[in-house]
Amino acid sequence: MKLIEDLDQNILSLCEVDTIQNEIKDSEKVLERVVACEKSIQDALAKWKNDSKAQETQINPSQGFPGVVSTTMHVPSLQEVTQANLTEV
Numbered sequence: 001m002k003l004i005e006d007l008d009q010n011i012l013s014l015c016e017v018d019t020i021q022n023e024i025k026d027s028e029k030v031l032e033r034v035v036a037c038e039k040s041i042q043d044a045l046a047k048w049k050n051d052s053k054a055q056e057t058q059i060n061p062s063q064g065f066p067g068v069v070s071t072t073m074h075v076p077s078l079q080e081v082t083q084a085n086l087t088e089v
Contacts, residue, residue, distance in 0.1 A: 011020075076084070
């Protein structure tokens, strides 16, 4: 306990009480800003996660992807290619 009292006295002898009080007020303001920033980040992450989940549920692979037109293409078999080449000769 004596050590704490000595430290308190040393601190008070180096700084004015008003200075310490102002620093405490300033640190409280900084802490409030940090907490507000943390909340903003958490809210933004929650919104992003919800938006991502909503987009995932909107995409149904059996219906294709939004904005993509489904097309089909005939790939000729080797027999068809061979016959086409023979008819050209």
